[in-house]
Amino acid sequence: MEKEYLNKVHRYFRAGPQDKKLFSRVAAASSRQRGQILKDVNELIRGRGLAYGLLALYRQQVNCGFVLGDPLRTAGKEIKKFKDKTSGVSFRLLWNPDRELRKNHSLLIKRGVIAEHVDEAKLINRDKEGKPCYLCQKNITVQNPAEILHQLRLAGEDYYAGANFAYIENNHFTVMSSRHRDQLYERHVLAALNDFIEQTDGYFRAIFNGLAGASIPSHEHLQVTTEPFPVEGVRVRKKDVVFQKGSLRVVRPFYYIPLWIVEGRDRDEVTDAADHVIVRWHGLNPKDYTENVIAVKSDGLFRMFIFLRDTRRLAGEGKFGDMASFECGGNIVLSYEPPPGKGQHTNERKTFDSADIDVVRMLLGDIAPVIADVDF
Ligand SMILES: [Zn+2]
Numbered sequence: 001m002e003k004e005y006l007n008k009v010h011r012y013f014r015a016g017p018q019d020k021k022l023f024s025r026v027a028a029a030s031s032r033q034r035g036q037i038l039k040d041v042n043e044l045i046r047g048r049g050l051a052y053g054l055l056a057l058y059r060q061q062v063n064c065g066f067v068l069g070d071p072l073r074t075a076g077k078e079i080k081k082f083k084d085k086t087s088g089v090s091f092r093l094l095w096n097p098d099r100e101l102r103k104n105h106s107l108l109i110k111r112g113v114i115a116e117h118v119d120e121a122k123l124i125n126r127d128k129e130g131k132p133c134y135l136c137q138k139n140i141t142v143q144n145p146a147e148i149l150h151q152l153r154l155a156g157e158d159y160y161a162g163a164n165f166a167y168i169e170n171n172h173f174t175v176m177s178s179r180h181r182d183q184l185y186e187r188h189v190l191a192a193l194n195d196f197i198e199q200t201d202g203y204f205r206a207i208f209n210g211l212a213g214a215s216i217p218s219h220e221h222l223q224v225t226t227e228p229f230p231v232e233g234v235r236v237r238k239k240d241v242v243f244q245k246g247s248l249r250v251v252r253p254f255y256y257i258p259l260w261i262v263e264g265r266d267r268d269e270v271t272d273a274a275d276h277v278i279v280r281w282h283g284l285n286p287k288d289y290t291e292n293v294i295a296v297k298s299d300g301l302f303r304m305f306i307f308l309r310d311t312r313r314l315a316g317e318g319k320f321g322d323m324a325s326f327e328c329g330g331n332i333v334l335s336y337e338p339p340p341g342k343g344q345h346t347n348e349r350k351t352f353d354s355a356d357i358d359v360v361r362m363l364l365g366d367i368a369p370v371i372a373d374v375d376f
Pocket residue numbers: 125133134135136137179180181218219
């Protein structure tokens with residue numbers, strides 16, 4: 001499985017023997033060889049681009065055990081797909097018990113996800129409960145011994161990409177700002193998403209969860225993955241086009257959560273138009289209205305999928321926890337089965353077993369804002 005996948009990757013990036021050798025060296029390295037790994041990753045990026053370097057780093061983080069399961073392994077996982085004729089989207093439900101490993105404290109220590117002994121004096125930016133920020137680069141260095149961060153420059157600012165140890169999809173990284181600032185929507189967030197998909201030439205998708213489903217609201221972060229989102233296939237009819245000028249097009253297709261798509265070949269035009277939609281949405285209810293954004297680049301076309309969200313409607317019946325970009329985009333990952341005796345808990349296994357297209361529609365309907373539209 002891994003060999004086949006890697007051959008595909010090498011072919012896609014037209015890697016030569018030297019690149020492959022370097023990639024393999026990174027993938028097989030121990031996190032203790034951090035300096036060498038980062039040097040090699042940077043060399044791969046210089047030669048074959050950012051995406052190729054990140055893929056090598058991701059394999060290293062999987063092979064050393066930091067990523068708690070291997071996304072390439074199919075054992076224990078199950079997939080259900082439902083083609084929805086109304087929206088044109090093929091929704092994907094994944095049963096992935098690997099997600100639950102994140103709750104196993106001793107495993108997290110064994111894998112180097114968290115350190116057994118932490119020098120508390122070295123930790124910065126504590127919240128009201130005294131918990132240090134999980135996304136500050138300084139704290140990661142102290143608390144997460146096996147994690148390797150790659151520094152990036154996005155839209156003129158510094159970020160760090162680190163593999164997500166409880167992955168949702170393959171090559172799932174969290175990309176955090178080098179600065180400790182709130183996860184608040186601003187235009188520059190869209191600029192960073194578009195810069196990332198441009199630098200990886202569409203191989204990666206990039207997402208931003210506003211206050212809808214952001215796990216750590218005190219530190220700005222994006223997420224990226226190489227897995228396409230089912231919503232990319234949403235049907236767009238002529239009547240859905242709200243605005244068109246040159247290559248810029250704004251559409252409002254039928255979907256189960258209010259969805260706006262802004263697309264075009266000019267990155268700044270797309271960023272501005274997407275920002276316009278989000279600012280208008282926030283203007284209707286600054287306290288509660290928020291957003292999930294997925295940025296995709298395909299054949300030179302930037303596409304931003306904007307889901308209008310309401311912080312009072314974050315969870316859906318049958319799914320544990322808040323729903324965010326992955327779910328809005330049509331990739332619904334389920335993993336939680338309550339222990340015996342906790343009958344009142346949401347049982348995601350039951351949801352998975354009984355799922356059909358109506359269950360998916362209902363899940364998404366649960367998180368759709370009640371009043372939901374903006375004028376473009
Ligand atoms: Zn922080």
